[in-house]
Amino acid sequence: MSVPFVVQARCGDARAGLLQTNHGPVETPVFMPVGTQATVKSLASGDLEALEVRIVLANTYHLAMRPGARLVRDLGGLHAFMAWPRAILTDSGGYQVFSQKGRRKIDDDGVTFHSHVDGSPQRLTPESAMAIQADLGSDIAMAFDECPPSDASRDVLCRAMERTTRWARRCVATTPAPGQLRFGIVQGGADLGLRAEHLAEIAGLSFDGVALGGLSVGEPPETMHAVVREIAPRMPAELPRYLMGVGTPADLLVAISSGIDMFDCVMPTRAARNGRLFVRGGHINIANAVHCIAALPIEEGCPCETCRRYSRAYLAHLFRVKEILYYRLATLHNLHHYLALVRGARRAIVEGRLPEYVVERGLAGAA
Amino acid sequence: MSVPFVVQARCGDARAGLLQTNHGPVETPVFMPVGTQATVKSLASGDLEALEVRIVLANTYHLAMRPGARLVRDLGGLHAFMAWPRAILTDSGGYQVFSQKGRRKIDDDGVTFHSHVDGSPQRLTPESAMAIQADLGSDIAMAFDECPPSDASRDVLCRAMERTTRWARRCVATTPAPGQLRFGIVQGGADLGLRAEHLAEIAGLSFDGVALGGLSVGEPPETMHAVVREIAPRMPAELPRYLMGVGTPADLLVAISSGIDMFDCVMPTRAARNGRLFVRGGHINIANAVHCIAALPIEEGCPCETCRRYSRAYLAHLFRVKEILYYRLATLHNLHHYLALVRGARRAIVEGRLPEYVVERGLAGAA
Numbered sequence: 001m002s003v004p005f006v007v008q009a010r011c012g013d014a015r016a017g018l019l020q021t022n023h024g025p026v027e028t029p030v031f032m033p034v035g036t037q038a039t040v041k042s043l044a045s046g047d048l049e050a051l052e053v054r055i056v057l058a059n060t061y062h063l064a065m066r067p068g069a070r071l072v073r074d075l076g077g078l079h080a081f082m083a084w085p086r087a088i089l090t091d092s093g094g095y096q097v098f099s100q101k102g103r104r105k106i107d108d109d110g111v112t113f114h115s116h117v118d119g120s121p122q123r124l125t126p127e128s129a130m131a132i133q134a135d136l137g138s139d140i141a142m143a144f145d146e147c148p149p150s151d152a153s154r155d156v157l158c159r160a161m162e163r164t165t166r167w168a169r170r171c172v173a174t175t176p177a178p179g180q181l182r183f184g185i186v187q188g189g190a191d192l193g194l195r196a197e198h199l200a201e202i203a204g205l206s207f208d209g210v211a212l213g214g215l216s217v218g219e220p221p222e223t224m225h226a227v228v229r230e231i232a233p234r235m236p237a238e239l240p241r242y243l244m245g246v247g248t249p250a251d252l253l254v255a256i257s258s259g260i261d262m263f264d265c266v267m268p269t270r271a272a273r274n275g276r277l278f279v280r281g282g283h284i285n286i287a288n289a290v291h292c293i294a295a296l297p298i299e300e301g302c303p304c305e306t307c308r309r310y311s312r313a314y315l316a317h318l319f320r321v322k323e324i325l326y327y328r329l330a331t332l333h334n335l336h337h338y339l340a341l342v343r344g345a346r347r348a349i350v351e352g353r354l355p356e357y358v359v360e361r362g363l364a365g366a367a
Numbered sequence: 368m369s370v371p372f373v374v375q376a377r378c379g380d381a382r383a384g385l386l387q388t389n390h391g392p393v394e395t396p397v398f399m400p401v402g403t404q405a406t407v408k409s410l411a412s413g414d415l416e417a418l419e420v421r422i423v424l425a426n427t428y429h430l431a432m433r434p435g436a437r438l439v440r441d442l443g444g445l446h447a448f449m450a451w452p453r454a455i456l457t458d459s460g461g462y463q464v465f466s467q468k469g470r471r472k473i474d475d476d477g478v479t480f481h482s483h484v485d486g487s488p489q490r491l492t493p494e495s496a497m498a499i500q501a502d503l504g505s506d507i508a509m510a511f512d513e514c515p516p517s518d519a520s521r522d523v524l525c526r527a528m529e530r531t532t533r534w535a536r537r538c539v540a541t542t543p544a545p546g547q548l549r550f551g552i553v554q555g556g557a558d559l560g561l562r563a564e565h566l567a568e569i570a571g572l573s574f575d576g577v578a579l580g581g582l583s584v585g586e587p588p589e590t591m592h593a594v595v596r597e598i599a600p601r602m603p604a605e606l607p608r609y610l611m612g613v614g615t616p617a618d619l620l621v622a623i624s625s626g627i628d629m630f631d632c633v634m635p636t637r638a639a640r641n642g643r644l645f646v647r648g649g650h651i652n653i654a655n656a657v658h659c660i661a662a663l664p665i666e667e668g669c670p671c672e673t674c675r676r677y678s679r680a681y682l683a684h685l686f687r688v689k690e691i692l693y694y695r696l697a698t699l700h701n702l703h704h705y706l707a708l709v710r711g712a713r714r715a716i717v718e719g720r721l722p723e724y725v726v727e728r729g730l731a732g733a734a
Contacts, residue, residue, distance in 0.1 A: 037684075037688050038681070039685060039690050041690065045676065046672070067659060067680070067683075067687075075680055081678070292438070293441070295442055305413070309412065311442065311448070313434070313442055314405070314449060316434075317405065317448075318406060321404050321433055323408065324691060325406045325409060325410065325411060327691050328691070
């Protein structure tokens with residue numbers, strides 16, 4: 001198989017790359033909006049196209065529960081199901097299953113847990129997680145890993161690493177959907193030694209990309225930044241590098257500066273629904289009474305569909321009376337903010353001025 | 368003032384007309400989507416433009432409660448507030464206030480009631496209802512009327528008519544916003560004699576249009592149809608005729624055939640949110656399990672944004688997992704269905720073939 005990823009430019013540790021998928025090219029660094037249940041909450045696939053999104057994340061666990069991976073396969077796969085012609089990355093379901101503390105049982109073969117929908121007993125193994133992702137037909141499938149909590153002891157971290165490595169071998173031994181790429185996941189908590197050790201193990205397997213998992217799970221941002229700064233530059237240079245579930249705008253610029261290529265996070269979409277709207281260098285809370293009389297947009301000069309047409313006062317009204325339209329308009333703005341931030345970082349890498357870009361965006365303190 | 372309405376074609380009692388407003392022309396017959404709280408639920412103003420909507424209805428009572436008419440005025444009026452450059456009709460708030468059975472007190476000067484938001488005491492009079500609508504800056508303001516329940520006695524109906532007439536005189540005596548049209552409302556329940564009597568009174572005042580109120584408030588459809596068939600043809604021929612709060616696709620064709628020009632109803636938007644999706648001659652319920660595996664669209668050949676791109680199976684999934692996107696996609700389809708139905712009726716009137724059109728649409732039984 002030809003190499004689907006090329007690095008086109010570098011700026012310090014940061015890289016600008018191009019990832020070829022079954023459903024088109026993806027320029028990196030890239031932010032992937034989260035479409036847990038085969039929809040980026042409140043947005044249609046046409047909205048995502050208008051935002052120039054090239055890849056979204058969908059959730060293996062949620063889709064396996066509802067509507068079911070076989071049904072999605074029978075309907076032509078996830079792209080056809082959600083009417084999304086561009087790339088899709090599916091997580092392996094591991095993160096959701098391991099989040100069910102006290103309700104799941106891990107053994108060396110896999111995990112037994114309960115459906116959050118009807119409480120029915122369910123089981124995921126490396127083989128079944130990959131089979132579900134093959135049924136969904138995603139462009140990138142993630143290996144099934146064990147994600148320990150942020151306060152896990154060194155012993156727990158080590159056992160999770162060992163199990164994740166054994167499971168990773170089983171994942172690469174399965175048959176993917178035609179053209180489907182597969183990424184391995186590095187665990188090891190905040191321990192730099194363990195991270196480096198596990199990276200070496202995962203990088204030795206035949207994955208098409210490598211991800212950092214088990215970060216942004218409750219540890220302080222500085223801890224996460226330290227791991228990313230230390231580990232990202234040591235990840236295989238020829239493969240795409242993916243930091244899972246991260247993060248704030250500042251987190252993204254730290255990670256991009258350290259050589260991470262791919263991100264997903266519910267932050268822009270979830271924050272939008274909760275009233276937190278990103279502006280350069282910070283955010284506003286639309287629940288604040290001051291916005292009820294503000295004729296200005298969320299951010300002056302922002303070219304997003306929401307800012308071009310609607311005032312803070314209107315958004316504040318929709319938010320207060322809980323109108324459905326609020327969620328879409330807020331999500332459009334926050335996603336635009338994230339996508340523009342990362343695209344701007346890509347341009348800055350190509351132009352050799354990423355450090356200046358971080359300052360311009362008002363995020364120099366954290367980054 | 369020049370006459371803002373002209374009848375361009377007739378077919379039996381039915382008319383095709385053109386209504387000029389402060390915010391553009393409106394071809395009639397016309398269906399006005401309901402935007403109670405300054406948004407047609409789940410849709411952005413751009414969505415309405417794409418649906419070729421020319422006029423929406425907004426709710427005086429709800430907007431007076433939140434965000435307040437003075438605030439809307441200070442922000443440049445309702446058009447600027449909701450970023451909607453086309454026409455707006457505001458109801459007078461009477462219907463909502465009179466629906467608060469047991470919680471409101473009517474006297475000859477107006478109505479005292481309680482806010483549904485915080486329970487605070489509120490008062491509406493003909494003068495204040497028109498002042499609020501002037502603050503909102505709608506293109507068409509409705510007179511403040513008393514809307515009796517469908518089971519009201521003849522005495523109650525008569526008292527409501529008399530009060531509505533006195534209030535109508537006070538409404539026309541107020542100062543409208545510049546260019547704002549004002550419509551009177553005919554009451555009289557299902558009593559054809561009372562309806563005719565009240566029509567004569569309201570038609571004698573200097574309104575720019577006449578509406579039938581107090582229908583579709585719980586009476587059988589046949590009763591409502593009988594009133595419309597009898598009264599609509601006797602409404603002033605030179606003014607737009609508006610049937611408030613009606614109705615099903617069959618109701619619309621009955622009323623158009625009888626000479627009604629304007630409609631509003633929550634049915635297409637509310638039914639969409641509840642899973643009822645209109646198709647030619649009927650509807651489907653997306654909650655029905657059979658749709659979970661259906662790759663076909665809501666209606667084959669339907670040119671709406673939803674049917675062009677999404678399957679019933681995807682909509683059924685979104686509905687079951689309560690994803691926000693469902694509400695928008697379903698609303699887009701149902702509104703398209705209503706708008707296309709009424710636009711088709713207009714073309715049929717112009718072409719002198721309205722009765723054939725009613726048969727083609729599969730609604731001959733009711734109409």
